[in-house]
Amino acid sequence: MDTSILARFVRLHDRRGWTAFGACAVLLLLVLPLTLPDYLVPLLGKFLCFAIAAIAIDLIWGFTGILSLGHGVFFALGGYAIGMYLMLEIGTAGVYRSNLPDFMVFLDWKELPWFWRGFDNFGFAVLMALLVPGVIAFVFGYFAFRSRIRGVYFSIITQALTYAAMLLFFRNETGFGGNNGLTDFKHIYGYSLSDPATKTGLFVISGAALLLVYLGSRYLVCSKLGRVLRAVRDDEAKVRFMGYDPLRYKLFVWTLSAVLCGLAGALYVPQVGIINPGEMQPAASIEMAIWVAVGGRGTLFGAAAGALVVNGAKSVFTGLAPELWLYVLGATFVLIPVLAPRGIAAYGGVLAQLLRGRRAVADTPRPPEPDREAEESVVTEGSAEVRP
Amino acid sequence: MTTPRKTQRGSARQQVSRTVDPARYDDVRSRGVLLCVDNVSVSFDGFKALNNLSLLLEEGELRCLIGPNGAGKTTLQDVITGKTRPDSGSVFLVGDPRELTLLSEHEIARLGIGRKFQKPTVFAEHTVLENLELALAGGKGVFGSLWRALRGEQRERIDEVLRIIGLVEHASRPAGALSHGQKQWLEIGMLLAQDPRVLLIDEPVAGMTHQEMERTAELLDGLAGKHTVVVVEHDMDFVRSIARRVTVLHEGSVLAEGSMDQVQRDPRVVEVYLGESC
Amino acid sequence: MRNAVLTLLFALVVALCPRAVRAGELEQALDDLGSDDFGRVAAAVVSIAGSGHPRALPVLQALEDQKLSFDASGALLIDTGEGFVMAISGEPRAPNGALRAIAANNRVRRALGPAVSRLRLSAPDRAARREAALELFKRPDAATLDVMRRALERESDSEVRDLLSLGIARLELHSEDAERRLAAVTTMRRLVDVSLREDLERLVAARPDGSLVETDRRIRKKAHAALRAIETKTTLINLVANTFYGLSLGSVLLLASLGLGITFGLMRVINMAHGEMLMIGAYTTFVVQNLFLGFAPGALDWYLLAALPAAFLVCGGVGIALERLVVRHLYGRPLETLLATWGISLMLIQTVRLLFGAQNVTVANPSWLSGGFELMPNLVMPYSRLAIVAFTVGVVVLVGLLLYRTSFGLQIRAVTQNRGMAASMGIPAKRVDALTFGLGSGVAGLGGVALSQLGNVGPELGQSYIVDSFMVVVLGGVGDLLGAVLGAMGLGLLNKYVEPMVGAVLGKIIILTLIVLFIQKRPQGLFALRGRAAEV
Numbered sequence A: 001m002d003t004s005i006l007a008r009f010v011r012l013h014d015r016r017g018w019t020a021f022g023a024c025a026v027l028l029l030l031v032l033p034l035t036l037p038d039y040l041v042p043l044l045g046k047f048l049c050f051a052i053a054a055i056a057i058d059l060i061w062g063f064t065g066i067l068s069l070g071h072g073v074f075f076a077l078g079g080y081a082i083g084m085y086l087m088l089e090i091g092t093a094g095v096y097r098s099n100l101p102d103f104m105v106f107l108d109w110k111e112l113p114w115f116w117r118g119f120d121n122f123g124f125a126v127l128m129a130l131l132v133p134g135v136i137a138f139v140f141g142y143f144a145f146r147s148r149i150r151g152v153y154f155s156i157i158t159q160a161l162t163y164a165a166m167l168l169f170f171r172n173e174t175g176f177g178g179n180n181g182l183t184d185f186k187h188i189y190g191y192s193l194s195d196p197a198t199k200t201g202l203f204v205i206s207g208a209a210l211l212l213v214y215l216g217s218r219y220l221v222c223s224k225l226g227r228v229l230r231a232v233r234d235d236e237a238k239v240r241f242m243g244y245d246p247l248r249y250k251l252f253v254w255t256l257s258a259v260l261c262g263l264a265g266a267l268y269v270p271q272v273g274i275i276n277p278g279e280m281q282p283a284a285s286i287e288m289a290i291w292v293a294v295g296g297r298g299t300l301f302g303a304a305a306g307a308l309v310v311n312g313a314k315s316v317f318t319g320l321a322p323e324l325w326l327y328v329l330g331a332t333f334v335l336i337p338v339l340a341p342r343g344i345a346a347y348g349g350v351l352a353q354l355l356r357g358r359r360a361v362a363d364t365p366r367p368p369e370p371d372r373e374a375e376e377s378v379v380t381e382g383s384a385e386v387r388p
Numbered sequence B: 001m002t003t004p005r006k007t008q009r010g011s012a013r014q015q016v017s018r019t020v021d022p023a024r025y026d027d028v029r030s031r032g033v034l035l036c037v038d039n040v041s042v043s044f045d046g047f048k049a050l051n052n053l054s055l056l057l058e059e060g061e062l063r064c065l066i067g068p069n070g071a072g073k074t075t076l077q078d079v080i081t082g083k084t085r086p087d088s089g090s091v092f093l094v095g096d097p098r099e100l101t102l103l104s105e106h107e108i109a110r111l112g113i114g115r116k117f118q119k120p121t122v123f124a125e126h127t128v129l130e131n132l133e134l135a136l137a138g139g140k141g142v143f144g145s146l147w148r149a150l151r152g153e154q155r156e157r158i159d160e161v162l163r164i165i166g167l168v169e170h171a172s173r174p175a176g177a178l179s180h181g182q183k184q185w186l187e188i189g190m191l192l193a194q195d196p197r198v199l200l201i202d203e204p205v206a207g208m209t210h211q212e213m214e215r216t217a218e219l220l221d222g223l224a225g226k227h228t229v230v231v232v233e234h235d236m237d238f239v240r241s242i243a244r245r246v247t248v249l250h251e252g253s254v255l256a257e258g259s260m261d262q263v264q265r266d267p268r269v270v271e272v273y274l275g276e277s278c
Numbered sequence C: 001m002r003n004a005v006l007t008l009l010f011a012l013v014v015a016l017c018p019r020a021v022r023a024g025e026l027e028q029a030l031d032d033l034g035s036d037d038f039g040r041v042a043a044a045v046v047s048i049a050g051s052g053h054p055r056a057l058p059v060l061q062a063l064e065d066q067k068l069s070f071d072a073s074g075a076l077l078i079d080t081g082e083g084f085v086m087a088i089s090g091e092p093r094a095p096n097g098a099l100r101a102i103a104a105n106n107r108v109r110r111a112l113g114p115a116v117s118r119l120r121l122s123a124p125d126r127a128a129r130r131e132a133a134l135e136l137f138k139r140p141d142a143a144t145l146d147v148m149r150r151a152l153e154r155e156s157d158s159e160v161r162d163l164l165s166l167g168i169a170r171l172e173l174h175s176e177d178a179e180r181r182l183a184a185v186t187t188m189r190r191l192v193d194v195s196l197r198e199d200l201e202r203l204v205a206a207r208p209d210g211s212l213v214e215t216d217r218r219i220r221k222k223a224h225a226a227l228r229a230i231e232t233k234t235t236l237i238n239l240v241a242n243t244f245y246g247l248s249l250g251s252v253l254l255l256a257s258l259g260l261g262i263t264f265g266l267m268r269v270i271n272m273a274h275g276e277m278l279m280i281g282a283y284t285t286f287v288v289q290n291l292f293l294g295f296a297p298g299a300l301d302w303y304l305l306a307a308l309p310a311a312f313l314v315c316g317g318v319g320i321a322l323e324r325l326v327v328r329h330l331y332g333r334p335l336e337t338l339l340a341t342w343g344i345s346l347m348l349i350q351t352v353r354l355l356f357g358a359q360n361v362t363v364a365n366p367s368w369l370s371g372g373f374e375l376m377p378n379l380v381m382p383y384s385r386l387a388i389v390a391f392t393v394g395v396v397v398l399v400g401l402l403l404y405r406t407s408f409g410l411q412i413r414a415v416t417q418n419r420g421m422a423a424s425m426g427i428p429a430k431r432v433d434a435l436t437f438g439l440g441s442g443v444a445g446l447g448g449v450a451l452s453q454l455g456n457v458g459p460e461l462g463q464s465y466i467v468d469s470f471m472v473v474v475l476g477g478v479g480d481l482l483g484a485v486l487g488a489m490g491l492g493l494l495n496k497y498v499e500p501m502v503g504a505v506l507g508k509i510i511i512l513t514l515i516v517l518f519i520q521k522r523p524q525g526l527f528a529l530r531g532r533a534a535e536v
Helices: A005-010 A015-035 A040-061 A071-093 A102-106 A122-146 A151-170 A196-222 A224-234 A236-241 A246-272 A282-295 A301-320 A322-339 A343-355 B023-029 B073-081 B105-110 B128-135 B142-147 B152-165 B180-194 B210-223 B236-242 B260-265 B267-277 C002-016 C018-032 C038-050 C056-064 C106-121 C126-138 C142-154 C158-172 C178-190 C194-204 C217-267 C274-295 C297-325 C334-356 C383-405 C407-417 C419-424 C429-452 C463-476 C481-502 C504-521 C531-535
Strands: B033-044 B047-058 B062-066 B088-093 B113-116 B198-202 B228-232 B245-250 B253-258 C068-070 C076-079 C084-086 C372-376 C379-382
Touching (some): A005 A196, A015 A196, A040 A071, A071 A282, A122 A246, A151 A282, A151 C504, A224 A246, A236 A246, A282 A301, A282 C463, A301 A322, B062 B073, B062 B236, B073 B113, B073 B228, B105 B113, B128 B152, B152 B180, B152 B210, B210 B236, B253 B260, B253 B267, C038 C106, C106 C142, C142 C158, C178 C194, C194 C217, C217 C383, C217 C429, C217 C463, C297 C429, C372 C383, C383 C407, C407 C419, C419 C429
Antiparallel strands (some): B033 B088, C068 C076, C076 C084
16 A cells, blocks of 8 residues: 555545546636636635635534634734735835824834834745744643633633734734724735736635645545544543543644634735724634534535635625624524534535435434533543443 | 542642652562552542552453442542542552653553543544554654554554454444444454553443453453453453452452452451442 | 792891891992992902801802893892892892893902802801812812811811811912921821822922922921822722722623523533623613603603513523523534524624614613712712622522522532433423523523613623623633622622723733633632532
8 A cells, every 4th residue: 555645645535526626726726717707806715715714613623623713813813914014015105105004103103013023024924924823822722722621611712812812903002003903905015906917816826725725634634633633522531541642633733723714814814905803803703613514514625615605695695685694694503503513515415426326325424423522521621431 | 520630739749759769669570560559549529539549460460440339440540540640649660760640641541551431432433443543552643643654564453453353344334333342342452452551441341242241351361461451340240250360449448359259258348248238 | 939938037137137237238239249340349249248148159159150140120130040030139030121241350250269168168058068168179279278267267077177177288288388388288198188199299299400399308208108198098999999890890790691600500501692681681671661761751760670570581581492492402512502502692683783773772770870879088889880789699699599499499400410310310301401591591681681770782782791701600610609709709800900000901801811821720610529529
């Protein structure tokens, strides 16, 4: 058996899977950029960023069983890092014709704060967009996982994290534009952001990033690491008694997930042209979780599809009947876990089987109980043993 | 439910040195002792679960632990595997300087102490093969598991274990689809793959058919010799069928130790068991 | 009525008092007020003030407030805001022809200030004298120094005396005479008043050129002592105030999180729609208030009493429906329950928005809850907050009785500790679940009534409490009333103690960080079962 990495990579999908992947790649990198009307390019580009974030969340929720209600903070931090670069790229073309970003002139600041230094360099900003979410996730995760905070407790704490970050970024003194955030960007790497060609370029980059993130994540979950993660999800205590340190595994995938979310945020900001603390609202992070729930946890492509479907529906509804959108979203939150706990991906599988002419598989295995901790410890480690 | 793990780390815990003085096990080494539980006490809110308990386990022996409910059987396993921190006392492997009561569960597991819970805990969504792969000794770091694939000899070891536990045809089935007995064997197989020096097994035959029970007894018998096996069991017939040496626990201490016949004749043991049944 | 009494009094004074002989002079002085010569006006003011006439104070105050006018017939009238009265008698009188307001220049005002003060300081009513003294102390006027000294000599009430002494001291701090300044500082040291901090700081400060404002060492020493005393007192006042506000915030948090903790302990389910129960409780209060406005305006003051059971029932009903329709179907899947209840909260918010509009609605405090209790100077405790603390104590006691003294409570606790065992003993676990969910939501509804008395009532009311009330649950542990109380109060107090130091936002961030660190040490919250019992 060939066990080289390349061979294992090829085995990530069967022939049909690779064909589907290739079709998606052609669609994202060629067909859509050439055919989409200009006004749709940034909108769909935005969705692609959400899809990356959804894959990031699927890695920790779907595969590791950790529900984060605070991934918005990593998304926003990635966005802020690029936003800072874009702010400095404006140069003296701002309202106040100053070297400083407008909001700093408004606050009567005389020079760039130290933490803005270096962000005029594109490479540095990109690095920070990945590094800052990663480092914050690492530190936060280390403390949380070390004390074996799990289940809903962990979810609540992550919600508090994004809430605290939002409060912090709302302050003008924090130095990120307060309430209004960063906006009015003009150029990225010398290209005008209002030029349709730039927008298409960003779209293609987002599409490529999504494809790469998908493949990388797929490799990860197919490796032994992925199997350990699912084992941690299903029975953490057992994994520990088998000689694995769940802390390291959880910390790794949690940090990776934050970095991917940062990447998504970094691609998102130049396409929508604004980043503000609103992205850190607890509600925004919870919405991210529903993308994954709708698409189907533990499937990666389902998560990405869920992000596209939910956000597509959001765009349609907020256009047609804005007062109904919250009902639709709320109903999705309620009905998906009750009626379709495996998300639409499960139906995709059934559909594919039907198309292939086989009889529909009614006996698809039930989803594994996703939240094993239900009857066990909620805060800390639980053991699977039942005492007499 | 909350773990007592953290809470037992309180001030009540005496200062224990990180390493074990080799002089302490020199005398027992000659007797072939592998694991030494020395004067261990654990209390939960005033209730003494273990009371100055000491226990020596020899290399390759099959030991049965019996005792009425609340005797401390489970707590003893918790202490050995690092799930519970004792208030005082010491646990160590002879020849290894590390104090087990200060290590975490996975570190102890890597030292070669495996544990099987009463309820079969296999990973239901993973295949039988994957379950065994996860259990395999070595390569339990994050990045190794990301890049490395199964080596040939590892694959062979898994096949060997599959043969021992009789699940060769089931290798690619999800473990969740196995019968109760098959799950128990898979779990024992996982312990084999883990290749531990000491194996702690909690009530392995609870809920098994008679046939399955016999097969399990065979399996355990085969394990002893290569591994030190400790079986906690209520089923006296089963204990009699496998045990060479039996330790009776009562109220957190060792009440009696010896062959099954010896302990059954011990008047204190009789009293404890009769007293309980009254 | 009042005017009649005044007239009677006037008549009595006229009949008995020898000074009344000078009534003619008073009339002359009143006429002089209309003079163009401000010197004569000022003299008239002095003369009126000295007349001892009971109408002297109202007339001079009207002059000060520019409410005094002559009508065309030459009658001197006071504009009371509701109509005109005769200056001399206080009898109502319609003005005859065009009014000519009496103007007062600085010279007149200089005469007016001390005159009015003197009259007020010699009022027979203690409260009136106290108010006059307080005003003079707050806004010192060198012209009234003598007036205050004389008032102090004949004043018998100690509080008024203290205020007068402080007022005098405040003025004499600028005296040329070092002994007087020393006496002033000594008074300030004796009667520590925190509002004098700036006066004293100015006194001991150095001028920009480095020279000292006050060169007398005795005075400086005394002033520093007074400042230290003020510092101590300020700290004390802040401590008391922060404790009070912390307890009141803690009460709100407790009301918001009590039900959350109970349901979480029971079902291991986080109800993200719990905040919306607060919101619905507050809107129920609003509806009850409007019903009273429409049907029983006379009893409006007591609408809160009706709102309490209404909110409890409405929210309890919503809670039971929520459990029956959604939560029950997700048993054993806490993370999905969390998301589903979040969805419910979105729908509840949108429903309220459609029914009542997205804007905040007004819920008025009943009259018996407005105002406050002045514990010490500079420290007022609003009745509404006092009431909430008391109300919370009542709710906690009731919930405690329910949990620990009734068979329903016994069932809840049994299911909380061991669901399987309780079910096998014949306790209807599912019914207990639904009723407990109802109870938790009902208590949140009561919290909503309380919140409606403190701030704005809008569709997003509940959202702002989610994170905080979860933190209480995290801090207090689950299913433990005492833990919840201590967690909520601890969080409330910590909030209010930290806030003044670093500001509200940073304070919140610090507290969230502290909670995360706290969980490092005690992952189970403040109180947790330990050992075997905890592992079931």
